[in-house]
Amino acid sequence: DLPVTHILLTSRSEEHIRKAMQTEEMRTLVCEIPVRTSGEGVAATISLDGADVDNDIHIFLQHSFTELQSRHPDFPRPSTDQLARLASRAGRRFIVASTMMKFIDDRHNDPRDRLQLMLELTSELLPGTEVYKLYDQILSTCTEPTLAYLHLSVVCALVDPLPMSQISKLLGPSQGRDVERVLVQLRSVIEIPTDSSCPVYISHSSVRDYVSHRSNCSLRQDTTSPHSLLALS
Template identity: 75%
Template sequence: MSEEQCRNLGEAVPGCCNGAEYNSRERQPHPKCLEGTRVDLLSYIYEVLDDLEKNRLIWLHGTAGIGKSAVAFTIAERMKGLKVTEETHVEMRLAGTFFFSHKHTKRCTAGYFFATLAYQLANNFPSIRQDVNRAIRNNPVLLDPGVPLCDQMEALFLQPLRNLQPRLRGCQPLTFVVDALDECTSEPELTDLILSLAQALRDPDLPVTHILLTSRPESRICKAFQDKEVRLLLCEIPVKTSGEGVATIISVDGADVDKDIYIFLQHSFAKLTSRHTDFPQSSMDDLAKLASRAGRHFIVASTMMKFIVDNKDDDPRDRLQLMLKLTSELLPGTEVYKLYDCILSTCADPKRAYMHLSIVAALICPTPKPGSAWGFRPGFALTVMHT
């Protein structure tokens, strides 16, 4: 495969979904962990990704809006900047990414998963471009999203990785990042994908490879991860790690998140001050109050900022005072939905606002599946309304 062919593969081949890549334009603006946030969590994941001993499935899970996608993007960006060897100028440790989304036809199914990873592998490792090209030329049906995942995985994922093993022996591990598994809308496909990835990592002829997966802790996903063959490879986060006999919990939604949200708000208000020079410096007390009322959900803190900043008709200073008044009246544990109720009540026509909100909520998930948690995402509809 020529370099030009490889560059065009993602655009020309229907089996590939460029929009699923972590830094695709389709996903802008890209969520990312601010410097100084998620420090313990990121350090722990980086340590696992540096493990040279065995292949690992790393499962990061938590409720909606706590920043899992931001963690996934941050991990992918870091791995994209690390070389597999000191000698190479092209080959990076980030071997491929796929960010699922139930809002996009090609990103809500596993049918495009392995073709998309194959495209990225071929771009990152020029030595296997011919292998990928040969597999597609010999069996073009592999690019059909309806082909069994096992067939796609063998030809487009496992075989190229096996061909990389001789030259990557002793090198730093490869990393794949897969975000929002729960937004794959087919339960059989999702289960099949998790089991297939575990099967792939058990292949003894692969270079050391780690796969980071993020999702909400839905029952269908938890059930797939309970498979005994999967658990042998699994590193689950939140997870207990032992050190000097003391158990430490590393969690994506623990008390340390309040500090991270405080940093996010501090950064956001600094940007606001740079645009509005007459905007007063927010006090530490105000920031702490807003952070505590975000309910450990980054998407709630983001909605607060949109409420303060994005209304062109109102002074952001007035919106800040209104937000502080609203949050001061809420009791801990009641923050998220009552906060949104308060925000909606400030609209000029609250009844019309609620009508629009109900329409948006219905469009997000018109027929929620029993046991599924991916219907209404806290803050999403209000984010739409305030932008």
């Protein structure tokens, strides 16, 4: 009989997973499978915290800007240095690189201006905070950043996603004002369907993490809790 085999795939090398694999009772049961990354017969393990990711993000950015240029022929191709700076600011996290490109290429603003905003982001950030600083930057470009943060918090707090029209009704005439106008400015962090009867939802769980603790956001915030708003609605 063939032995029972379990394959564990993770998106990152979490410390508690590594420690569990290294215990005495697990060590003899675990086999690390190397992945060929270059050259015939050359095997290596892909590291999610190393140069493999840097290179993949660089390729992703190159491809994304090529697509952008196909729609905006007048958009100047970023230099090698600019691509390297953007890749560095991603902090080896694809969600950061992907969100940056959604922000730059949102099809409603000048991508040249938005590229410049992304290049101004500092690369000297604590690990894991890169995406929060990016969200700060995105919110700061909204007409009313405080209201944008509140509405984004409400979207994240909903157990079941709702269309923008229902979110507006739920919040009432005071807090629910301009929900659609505000949320469309956050296209890079929330998914807005073309069908207005469909619900809006966050593009990544890190958005919920961002609004779950006020300390994650460095912008001025409304003191009203989204849960309080929903409870009173």
